[in-house]
């Protein structure tokens with residue numbers, strides 16, 4: 001399985017080179033790719049390391065400020081095991097998606113990410129999107145994955161932002177505001193299966 005992943009990664013890199021995106025050291029630094037150790041529901045992820053300090057900038061989201069970097073010099077892509085059981089085109093879509101995250105200004109799903117995704121979709125007939133059709137893909141892969149259970153859903157009262165937690169500090173709503181809009185949080189109790 002590991003070998004198949006390395007082969008497909010190599011194919012993706014070559015395809016990109018053919019359309020003018022050469023993943024050389026100068027452009028992206030170093031990229032490694034592995035099968036994720038944790039068996040979770042996401043397709044894959046890209047862990048960024050060694051930020052280029054000269055590309056540091058501050059992003060203001062609502063009242064909060066975040067330190068961001070446009071460029072990282074080391075990236076470790078992880079692809080989930082259940083994805084490796086799917087059609088090659090879905091695996092390669094996942095790899096391509098994570099490769100884009102390694103490119104400058106692409107450590108999110110913003111405009112620059114979309115620009116590359118659209119270009120690759122158009123030129124190489126991929127179907128890279130922010131998210132795949134996870135429900136259908138999970139069904140197709142017969143690898144058992146661990147479902148995660150959460151006891152709390154935290155929902156912003158002003159915008160559509162929400163997330164789940166297993167445990168929650170009792171002062172949470174007093175201490176924290178929505179990072180997107182500064183709105184107050186509402187807490188829903190229950191058992192949320194993701």
Ligand SMILES: [Zn+2]
Nearest residue numbers: 097101109130
């Ligand atoms: Zn992504």
Ligand SMILES: [Zn+2]
Nearest residue numbers: 156159178181
């Ligand atoms: Zn909000």
